[in-house]
Amino acid sequence: MKSLKKEEKEYMITRIQEYFELERGEEIGELGADQFLDYMVKELGPFLYNKGVHDARQMVEQKVMNLDEDLLSLERPAGRPTR
Template identity: 65%
Template sequence: MFHIKITSEQKQLMISRIQQFFLEERGEEIGELAAENAYQFFVKELGPFLYNQGIQDARIMAEQKLMGLDEDIRSLEKTLNTK
């Protein structure tokens, strides 16, 4: 199972938001147990997709930063007199 580190307060907030979503979007009141089951499903089944996208975004950003750093370092090189 995909493991995510969150505080109990964050988890409770997400469960409350799931309940709110069901009420607002579907007109259904669901209890905390049903909302927690939905939360567990989202974490297990959707979490890896979101996590991997975050990793990909971080990789792209790091590559861009490294390219900029490489350009900055190359700009410090002195021209050589080869005569």
């Protein structure tokens, strides 16, 4: 997996520290929050990534279905009419 940008990682570390303090009443240092983030990305990241891929695939399939319907609506009758 592509690594996070420095700003993104810093933001996430800060949010983890805030969560531990506000929700759990615990203090977690920057190193601990960084290690926790790395663990979460390693263990949970693939599940979240795969969910994103699945959602994107469904959206693309719907768009293709709509495009196919739009293209079919452009067809014109061909050949001679029967009498």
